[in-house]
Amino acid sequence: MITRLDSNKVELVLENKLDREKQSEMNLLLTALDGGSPQMSGTVVIHVTVLDANDNAPVFSKAVYKASLPENSPPDTIVINVRATDADEGVNGDVTYDFGHVSGNIISVFSISPVTGEIKVTGVTDFEEKASYEMRNLIVAVKDNGQPPLSATCSMYLLISDNLAEVPELKDISYDDKNSKLTSYLIIALVSVSTFFLTFIIIVLGVRFCRRRKPRLLFDGAVAIPGAYLPPNYADVDGTGTLRSTYNYDAYLTTGSRTSDFKFVSSYNDNTLPADQTLRKSSSDFADPFEDLDATVEVRVPLPSNCHQ
Numbered sequence: 001m002i003t004r005l006d007s008n009k010v011e012l013v014l015e016n017k018l019d020r021e022k023q024s025e026m027n028l029l030l031t032a033l034d035g036g037s038p039q040m041s042g043t044v045v046i047h048v049t050v051l052d053a054n055d056n057a058p059v060f061s062k063a064v065y066k067a068s069l070p071e072n073s074p075p076d077t078i079v080i081n082v083r084a085t086d087a088d089e090g091v092n093g094d095v096t097y098d099f100g101h102v103s104g105n106i107i108s109v110f111s112i113s114p115v116t117g118e119i120k121v122t123g124v125t126d127f128e129e130k131a132s133y134e135m136r137n138l139i140v141a142v143k144d145n146g147q148p149p150l151s152a153t154c155s156m157y158l159l160i161s162d163n164l165a166e167v168p169e170l171k172d173i174s175y176d177d178k179n180s181k182l183t184s185y186l187i188i189a190l191v192s193v194s195t196f197f198l199t200f201i202i203i204v205l206g207v208r209f210c211r212r213r214k215p216r217l218l219f220d221g222a223v224a225i226p227g228a229y230l231p232p233n234y235a236d237v238d239g240t241g242t243l244r245s246t247y248n249y250d251a252y253l254t255t256g257s258r259t260s261d262f263k264f265v266s267s268y269n270d271n272t273l274p275a276d277q278t279l280r281k282s283s284s285d286f287a288d289p290f291e292d293l294d295a296t297v298e299v300r301v302p303l304p305s306n307c308h309q
Contacts, residue, residue, distance in 0.1 A: 010030070010032075012028070012046070018050050019050075020050040020051065020052050020053070020089075021056065021087050021088075023050065024049070024050050025047070025048065025049050025050065026047075026048045026050075027045055027046070027047055027048070028045070028046040028047075028048060029043060029044075029045055029046075030043065030044050030045075030046055031043045032044075052088050052089045052090060052092055052093075053088075053092070054088055054092040054144065054146025054147060054148070054149075054150060055088070056086055056087040056088050056092075056150070057086070057144070057150035057151065057152050058084040058085065058086045058095045058142045058143065058144055058150065058151065058152045059084060059085060059086070059087075059152060060082065060083070060084045060140075060142065060152060060154040061082075061083045061084070061085070062082075062154065063154060063155075064154065064155050064156075064157065065080055065082055065140075065154060065155070065156040065157070066156070066157050066159075067079050067080040067119075067156065067157070067158050067159070068158070068159040068160075068161070069121070069125060069158060069159070069160050070160075070161070071125055071160055071161060072124075072125060073121050073125050074121070075120075075121055075122055075123070076120055076121065076122075077120060077121040078118060078119070078120055079110065079119040079120060079121060079158065080119050080156065080158075081116070081117055081118050081119070082097065082112075082117040082119065082140050082142075082154065082156065083117055084097070084117065084142040084152065084154075086144050086150075088144065088146060091144075091145040091146060092144055092145065092146035093144060094144060094145045095142050095143065095144050095145075096114045096115070096142065096143055096144075096145065097112050097113065097114050097115070097116075097117040097140065097141070097142050098112065098114060098140075098141050098142075098143075099112055099138065099139065099140060099141065100139030100140060100141040100153050101139055102138060102139055106136065106138060108122070108123050109121065109122060109123035109124065109125060110122060110123070110138065112140065117140070117142070119138075119140075119156070125160055136157070136158040136159075136160065137155060137156070137157055137158075138155070138156040138157075138158060139153055139154075139155060139156075140153065140154050140155075140156055141153045
């Protein structure tokens with residue numbers, strides 16, 4: 001708590017939330033000082049009682065109750081006692097027991113005390129026509145008397161048989177709620193695995209489709225002409241000379257190139273090639289399927305040492 005001074009008045013203000021279940025009472029020592037000399041003071045003890053609020057729901061001592069009952073048990077036979085507690089006090093802590101959402105035949109055979117939670121037999125428990133034993137699932141509800149009332153539920157599994165020694169133990173019988181939870185877990189796991197598998201297949205198909213649509217390039221860049229194939233030097237030609245058509249013009253392509261990828265020329269009778277220059281063949285001379293490729297084929301012509309002007 002914190003204090004607020006207003007003239008000669010003092011106010012105590014809550015700084016944090018109070019919890020009666022943790023601390024129901026507290027004592028505060030308040031001291032007042034005057035401004036005189038010598039200074040005088042006075043003290044007072046403030047006793048604070050925390051009132052209860054209906055902020056706690058009832059809690060059963062067990063989440064699941066198990067009981068067995070012989071067939072043809074007489075009325076007023078006690079089946080089991082269920083118990084629930086509420087941390088609140090007064091009417092907020094008073095609880096009332098009742099059956100939850102159960103069928104009408106359950107209510108006609110069994111009853112529950114609203115005050116003590118005692119379940120008794122009130123009807124006929126003869127189920128021999130159906131089976132040697134029968135498992136009944138009873139839903140027990142409890143609520144307090146606070147405003148608004150808070151409630152809770154629990155399950156009670158009741159085994160009815162004409163010979164209890166021959167029926168399986170209650171712990172060996174699988175119940176519907178456990179089976180439903182297991183089924184939910186299996187469905188979630190199956191959906192997760194299926195989603196992961198479908199995502200993987202879509203990614204693989206997408207990668208393969210993109211690779212098929214990628215165009216095949218004739219060249220991986222400029223054509224590299226092996227330097228070891230060329231002569232160490234070219235013929236010395238003074239001025240401008242003419243290459244005869246009898247000479248061979250060698251062109252170098254990348255490995256795997258097809259004859260349809262390049263147009264070969266038998267000779268250059270109508271053209272002259274200046275010495276020490278390079279003949280370039282642009283991408284427009286290639287076949288039509290590769291018109292978008294920006295590649296240049298470089299043809300270098302070595303001159304024999306006995307070439308004359």
